Amino acid sequence: MRPDPEGLLPATEPVTLIDSDGAPVTPARAAVPSETSPADVVGPETQALDAPAPHGCRQLPPTHDLVAALGAMIAARRFNDQAYALVRQGRLAVYPSSHGQEACQVAAAHVLSDGDWLFPTYRDTAAVVARGVDPGQALTLLSGEWHHGWDVAAHRVAPLTTPLATQLPHAVGVAHAARLRGEDTVVLALCGDGGTSEGDFHEALNFAAVLHAPVVFLVQNNTFAISVPLSRQTAAPSLAHKGAGYGIPGERVDGNDVAALLSVLGAAVGAARTGDGPQLVEAHTYRMQAHTNADDATRYRDDDEVAAWSRRDPIDRLRTFLTGRGDVDEARLSTFADDAERMAARLREELATDLRHDPSELFEYVYATPTPQLREQLAMLRDEAERDLGGVSR
Amino acid sequence: MNEKLTMAQALNRALRDAMAADESVYVFGEDVGRLGGVFRITDGLAAEFGEDRCFDTPLAEAGIVGVAVGMAMNGMRPVVEMQFDAFAYPAFEQITSHVAKMRNRTRGQVPLPMVIRVPYAGGIGGVEHHSDSSEAYFAHTPGLHVVTPSDPADAYGLLRAAIASDDPVVFLEPKKLYFGADEVDLDLPVAPVGRAVVRRPGTDATLIAYGPSVPVALDAAAAAAAEGRSLQVLDVRSLQPFDDETVCRAVRSTGRAVVVAEAPGFASVASEIAARVTERCWDALAAPVGRVTGLDIPYPPPKLEHLHLPDVDRVLDAVDDLRWEEGT
Numbered sequence: 189m190r191p192d193p194e195g196l197l198p199a200t201e202p203v204t205l206i207d208s209d210g211a212p213v214t215p216a217r218a219a220v221p222s223e224t225s226p227a228d229v230v231g232p233e234t235q236a237l238d239a240p241a242p243h244g245c246r247q248l249p250p251t252h253d254l255v256a257a258l259g260a261m262i263a264a265r266r267f268n269d270q271a272y273a274l275v276r277q278g279r280l281a282v283y284p285s286s287h288g289q290e291a292c293q294v295a296a297a298h299v300l301s302d303g304d305w306l307f308p309t310y311r312d313t314a315a316v317v318a319r320g321v322d323p324g325q326a327l328t329l330l331s332g333e334w335h336h337g338w339d340v341a342a343h344r345v346a347p348l349t350t351p352l353a354t355q356l357p358h359a360v361g362v363a364h365a366a367r368l369r370g371e372d373t374v375v376l377a378l379c380g381d382g383g384t385s386e387g388d389f390h391e392a393l394n395f396a397a398v399l400h401a402p403v404v405f406l407v408q409n410n411t412f413a414i415s416v417p418l419s420r421q422t423a424a425p426s427l428a429h430k431g432a433g434y435g436i437p438g439e440r441v442d443g444n445d446v447a448a449l450l451s452v453l454g455a456a457v458g459a460a461r462t463g464d465g466p467q468l469v470e471a472h473t474y475r476m477q478a479h480t481n482a483d484d485a486t487r488y489r490d491d492d493e494v495a496a497w498s499r500r501d502p503i504d505r506l507r508t509f510l511t512g513r514g515d516v517d518e519a520r521l522s523t524f525a526d527d528a529e530r531m532a533a534r535l536r537e538e539l540a541t542d543l544r545h546d547p548s549e550l551f552e553y554v555y556a557t558p559t560p561q562l563r564e565q566l567a568m569l570r571d572e573a574e575r576d577l578g579g580v581s582r
Numbered sequence: 583m584n585e586k587l588t589m590a591q592a593l594n595r596a597l598r599d600a601m602a603a604d605e606s607v608y609v610f611g612e613d614v615g616r617l618g619g620v621f622r623i624t625d626g627l628a629a630e631f632g633e634d635r636c637f638d639t640p641l642a643e644a645g646i647v648g649v650a651v652g653m654a655m656n657g658m659r660p661v662v663e664m665q666f667d668a669f670a671y672p673a674f675e676q677i678t679s680h681v682a683k684m685r686n687r688t689r690g691q692v693p694l695p696m697v698i699r700v701p702y703a704g705g706i707g708g709v710e711h712h713s714d715s716s717e718a719y720f721a722h723t724p725g726l727h728v729v730t731p732s733d734p735a736d737a738y739g740l741l742r743a744a745i746a747s748d749d750p751v752v753f754l755e756p757k758k759l760y761f762g763a764d765e766v767d768l769d770l771p772v773a774p775v776g777r778a779v780v781r782r783p784g785t786d787a788t789l790i791a792y793g794p795s796v797p798v799a800l801d802a803a804a805a806a807a808a809e810g811r812s813l814q815v816l817d818v819r820s821l822q823p824f825d826d827e828t829v830c831r832a833v834r835s836t837g838r839a840v841v842v843a844e845a846p847g848f849a850s851v852a853s854e855i856a857a858r859v860t861e862r863c864w865d866a867l868a869a870p871v872g873r874v875t876g877l878d879i880p881y882p883p884p885k886l887e888h889l890h891l892p893d894v895d896r897v898l899d900a901v902d903d904l905r906w907e908e909g910t
């Protein structure tokens with residue numbers, strides 16, 4: 189049965205549940221969410237839901253989920269800023285920061301169950317940490333010590349992927365394999381707005397749709413691909429519209445509103461899990477810092493634009509909302525800050541010293557068993573090291 | 583007119599001069615417009631020549647090269663930038679199946695005068711996918727010219743020649759040499775691609791290098807001189823077409839040779855060079871041709887790349903192994 193094309197299209201406006209002033213989008217303003225009350229449901233008469241939402245009503249997530257998200261976002265921000273500082277101190281080779289995108293990072297991790305999978309890009313270390321990976325291990329790639337740091341299968345978090353969009357077909361494969369085995373695993377795959385231009389993005393969506401694979405594609409549209417604005421990247425009405433051509437429902441969400449993200453992504457994960465096939469979500473957010481520490485963003489964007497987005501900060505917004513309702517108090521906030529500070533201190537400590545590498549590492553993992561040629565090359569390196577130790581020049 | 587330029591500036595100058603000289607030259611790729619490229623090689627071109635002549639594309643390498651093929655089919659000379667070595671791989675199909683073959687399959691009707699610029703190779707502390715030596719993939723593909731400069735003057739001359747060429751050229755720019763400065767004579771006539779050059783005279787053995795390995799070979803030759811050994815350094819410059827004549831003349835003059843290249847040695851350009859020299863100079867060789875290459879491993883992380891890259895000691899070790907005791 190062919191899907192109804194109208195039902196695949198995103199709403200005209202991104203879903204927002206808490207606005208940038210930290211106020212609930214009407215009439216959720218009146219609703220007092222609690223763990224049990226269905227009064228959290230934002231009715232179809234809300235502004236955000238003028239157009240039909242493919243996954244039904246948008247619900248303000250339960251308070252404890254929002255409080256947990258706030259804590260995780262505060263930690264993610266601290267993690268981002270610590271990592272950035274570690275580049276300046278020469279402890280990381282490079283850091284693509286998700287400062288300003290913490291709502292997406294946290295929501296992507298929090299909507300998943302233990303058995304689900306996350307496929308991150310180079311910019312998604314904060315999501316990896318929010319999923320439970322040790323912060324130091326999350327930064328292994330960027331520290332230059334090795335290409336990857338955590339146990340992939342244990343965490344069900346794929347390695348950070350740098351070649352754009354190439355992780356997306358992998359995500360489809362993982363989801364398809366799980367489906368073939370009859371598991372109810374969902375895979376959430378991240379990419380950026382620029383990444384949607386790569387062929388692999390399109391092949392992944394098409395495969396996912398044809399295979400009916402339980403994948404949620406989350407595009408963090410942070411407005412720039414290095415220096416190239418979205419307007420030079422696509423002529424589509426929105427990135428979420430790209431789903432329709434493949435038979436995948438697309439939705440747009442305010443990427444700085446973690447409540448909306450938890451709601452939309454949660455619904456997408458639920459839909460994928462219950463057999464509705466792949467889902468595409470575009471989150472509207474902003475890359476607050478340069479592409480990486482090596483980039484000079486002043487060459488291609490104005491401070492005004494950055495300042496406008498800083499007024500839409502995802503953390504300020506949720507903090508205002510939750511403190512306004514009395515759901516978090518100063519004590520809770522300082523606990524979050526202290527926890528984040530401890531994490532940062534641990535990170536500094538972990539990254540303070542260079543690891544001691546044995547040259548055999550270079551050869552051990554190229555194949556299941558090192559070839560004779562690799563063993564020869566290891567012997568050459570050992571010989572060099574011995575001569576260095578013995579103070580023999582060459 | 584002599585000017586002191588970095589290799590990055592020399593490349594920028596070559597693009598600018600080529601665009602000024604020939605209206606059919608178009609420059610495009612990721613971030614090449616307003617930003618001027620992540621290495622600033624296209625800095626100022628969009629401002630000077632307008633956004634039609636130098637423009638940012640959507641982020642898709644296969645698309646960039648494929649569109650360049652079409653523009654070349656329709657009278658233009660596109661010069662496209664792949665942002666980094668490993669990020670050219672999405673364009674591999676376009677490059678090997680179309681760029682390389684169009685002239686041949688159309689019996690010469692449809693040449694593709696285009697240049698694919700690729701910042702390549704390591705030594706810059708880049709995390710994975712930012713340091714690949716990808717030359718063998720391209721050099722192995724009949725129909726592509728493949729060149730790589732080792733200093734600013736050559737960067738200028740070779741890029742002008744590549745843009746003027748009626749064959750497609752994969753232009754490999756050693757990233758670690760981008761910001762080294764040297765005198766460039768901008769008025770020298772543009773020599774066609776395909777010629778090797780002797781960078782340092784020497785009588786005892788020949789070091790054959792290209793791109794990022796040329797400075798390593800020159801340093802090794804300087805160190806060897808201090809030890810009383812005279813090493814000649816040959817810069818291949820053009821991997822395809824390959825200058826057998828100059829290479830063989832050089833090797834015959836010394837009777838010994840070591841090839842120095844950063845790429846993994848297995849099935850590499852270094853292997854091809856060693857094989858050609860062996861076949862052609864057999865009677866003049868006092869020892870088998872040596873090779874100093876990268877290890878046969880995926881490019882290692884920044885903290886370990888020094889173990890992978892050819893260095894002066896490894897080159898001198900290889901020279902030591904050239905059977906001096908029985909020698910001529």
Ligand SMILES: Cc1ncc(C[n+]2csc(CCOP(=O)(O)OP(=O)(O)O)c2C)c(N)n1
Binds near residue numbers: 380383643
């Ligand atoms: C195949 C490929 N081409 C080019 C690059 C170089 N590159 C790294 S990040 C980037 C921009 C990506 O933009 P976007 O997808 O919007 O993600 P963001 O960095 O904004 O999170 C580019 C061009 C790459 N990593 N992979």
